[in-house]
Structures are given as C-alpha cells and as structure tokens.
Amino acid sequence: MHSITYLTLDKDVRQLRQSDVEAFAAQIQGGVLNRGDDDYDKARKIWNATVDRYPALIARCLNDGDVQSAVRFAAAHRMLTSVRGGGHHIAGNAVAEGGLMIDLSGMRTISIDTAKRTARVGAGALLADLDRESQARGLATPLGINSTTGVAGLTLGGGFGWLTRHHGMTIDNLLSATVVTADGAVRIASATSEPDLFWALRGGGGNFGVVTAFEFQLHPVGPEVYAGLVVYPFAQAHQVLRAWRDFTANAPDNLSVWTVLRKAPPLPFLPASAHGTEVVIFPLLYNGDPEEGQRTAAPVLQFGDPIATHLGPVPYAGFQTAFDPLLTPGGRNYWKSNNFSKLSNAALDVIIAAAARLPGPECEIFVAQLGGAMARVKPAATAFVGRDAHYIMNVHGRWSDANDDERVRVWARQVFQEAAPHATGSGYVNFLTDDEAERVAASYGENYPRLQALKQRIDPGNLFRMNLNIAPAFTPRLEASP
Numbered sequence: 004m005h006s007i008t009y010l011t012l013d014k015d016v017r018q019l020r021q022s023d024v025e026a027f028a029a030q031i032q033g034g035v036l037n038r039g040d041d042d043y044d045k046a047r048k049i050w051n052a053t054v055d056r057y058p059a060l061i062a063r064c065l066n067d068g069d070v071q072s073a074v075r076f077a078a079a080h081r082m083l084t085s086v087r088g089g090g091h092h093i094a095g096n097a098v099a100e101g102g103l104m105i106d107l108s109g110m111r112t113i114s115i116d117t118a119k120r121t122a123r124v125g126a127g128a129l130l131a132d133l134d135r136e137s138q139a140r141g142l143a144t145p146l147g148i149n150s151t152t153g154v155a156g157l158t159l160g161g162g163f164g165w166l167t168r169h170h171g172m173t174i175d176n177l178l179s180a181t182v183v184t185a186d187g188a189v190r191i192a193s194a195t196s197e198p199d200l201f202w203a204l205r206g207g208g209g210n211f212g213v214v215t216a217f218e219f220q221l222h223p224v225g226p227e228v229y230a231g232l233v234v235y236p237f238a239q240a241h242q243v244l245r246a247w248r249d250f251t252a253n254a255p256d257n258l259s260v261w262t263v264l265r266k267a268p269p270l271p272f273l274p275a276s277a278h279g280t281e282v283v284i285f286p287l288l289y290n291g292d293p294e295e296g297q298r299t300a301a302p303v304l305q306f307g308d309p310i311a312t313h314l315g316p317v318p319y320a321g322f323q324t325a326f327d328p329l330l331t332p333g334g335r336n337y338w339k340s341n342n343f344s345k346l347s348n349a350a351l352d353v354i355i356a357a358a359a360r361l362p363g364p365e366c367e368i369f370v371a372q373l374g375g376a377m378a379r380v381k382p383a384a385t386a387f388v389g390r391d392a393h394y395i396m397n398v399h400g401r402w403s404d405a406n407d408d409e410r411v412r413v414w415a416r417q418v419f420q421e422a423a424p425h426a427t428g429s430g431y432v433n434f435l436t437d438d439e440a441e442r443v444a445a446s447y448g449e450n451y452p453r454l455q456a457l458k459q460r461i462d463p464g465n466l467f468r469m470n471l472n473i474a475p476a477f478t479p480r481l482e483a484s485p
C-alpha cells in the first residue's frame with residue numbers, strides 16, 4: 004500500500020502515511036479497501052447510478068469494534084466520512100468522494116425473539132433479510148416497499164410501507180439502537196438509556212453516529228395477506244383518483260391503497276394493448292384475514308372501469324418483493340417529493356398533468372397513503388415531525404442514458420414546484436436529493452432546534468456530515484484577519 008491522498012472534512016487535500024493505513028487495516032476485521040483492490044469497485048457502487056464516487060478508503064466493518072476503529076481513525080485524521088447501510092439513498096451520501104466510507108453491508112445478522120416478538124438486526128441488513136426471518140415466525144415490522152433497501156437508512160429517516168397505517172412507521176417500532184458516536188464510544192439508545200439520542204435517531208438520519216444494530220418490535224402479520232394491483236386507463240385518471248382520495252379518507256388502518264401513475268410495464272396480466280401506455284395503478288395491501296380484505300378493498304375495483312386486476316391472497320414476504328423488478332440497481336435516478344395532509348382536486352390535477360408528460364418509460368409518480376397509526380404519534384415524540392403527511396408523493400425520474408440527465412431532472416423539478424402550493428412544505432429526508440440541503444430544516448420543522456442542540460452535544464465537529472445534514476447549533480465564527 005502506498006501513501007493515500009484523502010479529503011478532510013473541510014475538503015482540504017491531505018496524505019495518509021502508508022504505516023497509518025496499514026495500522027488501520029489491521030484493526031478492521033472485515034478489511035480495508037483502496038483503489039485498485041479487488042472488490043473496491045463493487046463496494047463503492049450504490050443503487051443510484053448517477054452517483055459515481057471514489058472513496059480514498061473503504062472500511063468493511065463486521066462488528067462494533069470495527070466501526071469504533073473506523074470512527075476513531077476518521078476523527079483523528081478529520082477525514083470526510085460516509086456511512087453505507089443498504090446504499091439506496093437517492094442523494095448518494097453513502098459514498099464519500101476522496102474520504103472514508105464506513106461500509107456496514109457485511110453486518111447482516113438477524114436474530115428473532117419469538118416469545119417477545121422482537122428482532123435484533125445488524126446495520127447492513129436489507130429489508131428482505133428482516134422480512135424473511137420475521138415472516139418465518141409469522142411476524143413483521145413496518146418496512147418499505149423495495150426489498151433491497153437497507154434497514155439502517157430507512158429506519159434512521161423514518162421508514163414507511165404497507166404496515167405503517169396499521170402499526171406505525173419503522174421508527175415507531177424501534178426499541179433500541181447500538182450506536183458508535185463521534186467520540187468513538189459505543190452507546191445503547193432506548194427509551195430508558197440515552198433517551199435524547201434515541202429520540203434523535205428516530206428520524207434524524209445518520210447525523211448522530213453509526214448505528215451498528217437495531218432492535219424492533221414485531222407484530223403478527225400474514226403470512227398470507229390480501230394484496231395486489233388494480234389498473235385503470237389514464238383517460239379515467241380524474242375520476243379514479245378522486246374516488247381513491249375519498250375512499251382512502253375513511254379506510255380502516257389495516258388497508259393501504261397507494262397510487263402509481265406511469266407507462267404500463269409489460270406485465271403478463273395486462274392486455275398487450277395497454278403496454279407502454281399511461282395508466283393509473285392502485286397497489287394495495289390488507290393486513291388481516293384475506294377474505295375480509297377482499298370485501299374491504301372491493302370499492303377500489305369500482306373507481307371506474309379497470310383495464311385489469313391482479314388481486315388475491317399472497318405471501319406478505321412475496322408482496323414485499325413485488326416492485327423489485329422495476330427498481331433494480333444500476334439505473335439513473337432523480338427524485339422530488341412533496342408531503343400532503345390532504346389531496347385537493349387541484350393537487351390531483353397537477354399530478355395527472357405531470358403524468359401526461361412523463362419523460363421516459365421508467366419514470367413514475369407515486370403517492371403513498373399514510374395516516375392511521377403513523378398520524379396518531381405526536382410530532383414532537385420522535386425527530387420525524389411529519390405526522391400530518393397523510394400522503395407522500397415521490398416524483399421518480401428514472402432513465403439509463405446520461406444524455407437524458409437534465410431533461411428528466413427538469414421534469415421532476417417542475418412537478419415538485421407545481422405541487423408545492425398544495426403541499427405541507429415539509430419533506431421526507433429519505434427522499435431528498437443532494438441538491439436539497441435547504442429543505443432539511445423545513446423537513447424537521449419544530450423539531451429542528453432540538454436536533455441542532457443535540458448535534459452540538461453529540462457531534463460538535465460534524466464528523467457525520469455526509470447526510471441530509473443537521474448543522475450543530477453552535478458554529479464557531481471565524482475572526483476576520485487583521
């Protein structure tokens with residue numbers, strides 16, 4: 004190994020001595036990679052292909068001790084530091100160009116306590132890992148809808164999916180977390196141990212340290228649930244989306260009906276004539292007895308005249324992977340998202356008009372129906388403040404040719420701007436892009452000052468700044484030179 008050039012927290016260029024790097028590598032059980040090593044390219048790549056960064060070093064951590072060594076090394080050298088869980092965040096903060104990437108993807112161990120209905124989950128686990136282990140016991144906790152997402156990033160930003168209306172957000176089911184903070188200490192955060200840190204971790208993203216393990220509450224789920232899709236032609240968009248909005252306003256907590264507007268993929272249950280045309284899709288899941296689910300969700304089939312339906316009893320863990328084929332890694336992606344407390348006709352009109360000018364066959368607008376148990380938690384109870392986000396819209400620009408980068412981004416930004424007057428003004432940090440730092444404070448709303456004060460106490464030097472960053476409350480002012 005030669006000496007290594009790296010970037011500091013202030014983006015100054017520095018050199019690491021070969022002996023320092025070798026001593027560091029000897030402390031990391033999972034090994035340390037640098038450019039040229041086998042596996043380096045694989046390890047630096049993440050879900051969003053527009054992010055193509057080269058860390059100076061990648062620490063492949065396998066346990067708390069590895070993470071502690073990596074954090075201490077980063078702090079000692081003031082290295083720009085990133086933390087990688089599942090590598091799915093759209094902003095690409097998992098990879099520090101020229102810095103140290105703390106890679107947790109080797110920490111995927113999961114253990115379930117069936118009697119207590121709890122799961123202890125390593126910080127590199129993917130949603131599929133946790134769903135598989137918990138569903139083997141007929142249990143689950145609310146997670147997202149794409150099974151290759153990392154549990155860590157999803158949880159730290161909030162986390163919502165098909166079970167959120169029934170059992171709350173992922174953070175509402177978090178019982179404790181093991182965290183390595185910027186000072187290198189290993190801390191346990193829970194309702195009774197470091198409760199301030201525990202509060203901040205539930206929505207505050209990667210700002211407060213490196214979480215090495217999470218403990219979750221599980222609930223009986225399935226293993227079969229009533230779920231699937233109802234697809235309508237785009238010509239009926241106004242009628243069916245208004246009917247959906249009115250129906251979801253009074254739906255029971257255990258039914259979630261989302262909507263996706265996009266060009267129809269060539270799914271076998273869709274007539275060939277619909278492939279490639281704009282459609283309105285209602286994916287839904289009823290968490291309960293499948294027969295009761297069929298009765299409860301029946302109105303979704305009467306919003307208009309569906310092109311096709313694909314509904315029935317399915318394994319919950321299987322439905323959790325249903326959208327994976329549309330969300331594979333390696334595509335170019337850009338998102339803009341708005342939170343809505345209610346969807347006015349005018350807001351729906353904006354969404355429909357935007358779907359009429361989709362810039363590509365993989366682009367889509369989805370709106371998650373939330374509320375229910377999630378909305379009954381007080382905004383100040385966790386760092387995640389947006390409990391009034393009864394609907395979260397994500398404008399998902401997705402394409403493969405770099406020449407289309409600007410065209411798709413412009414479309415997504417326009418939709419966001421047009422929808423903004425109808426939205427709450429808050430945001431979901433798990434959906435913010437790297438050019439949306441100015442939305443972070445609004446996304447935390449009234450919780451932001453408390454988060455800033457905690458950041459000042461726990462990470463005053465802002466070691467963990469590669470995230471949707473919460474600036475420490477006190478930033479020392481530089482004296483003007485004489």
Ligand SMILES: Cc1cc2nc3c(=O)[nH]c(=O)nc-3n(C[C@H](O)[C@H](O)[C@H](O)COP(=O)(O)OP(=O)(O)OC[C@H]3O[C@@H](n4cnc5c(N)ncnc54)[C@H](O)[C@@H]3O)c2cc1C
Pocket residue numbers: 050086087088089090091092093095096097098107126146147148149151152153154155156157158159160161162163164208209210212213214215330433434469470471
């Ligand atoms: C295809 C797709 C579908 C999605 N669907 C949903 C959904 O249904 N519901 C939902 O709520 N979200 C969803 N998301 C958003 C998702 O929650 C975020 O992208 C989340 O950050 C992903 O976590 P990760 O660990 O995979 O990402 P990473 O990119 O690895 O991590 C994101 C950030 O979290 C921090 N971080 C990660 N791990 C740790 C750790 N152990 N300790 C400290 N900080 C850490 C770091 O700052 C990192 O930059 C989806 C994302 C994608 C790409």
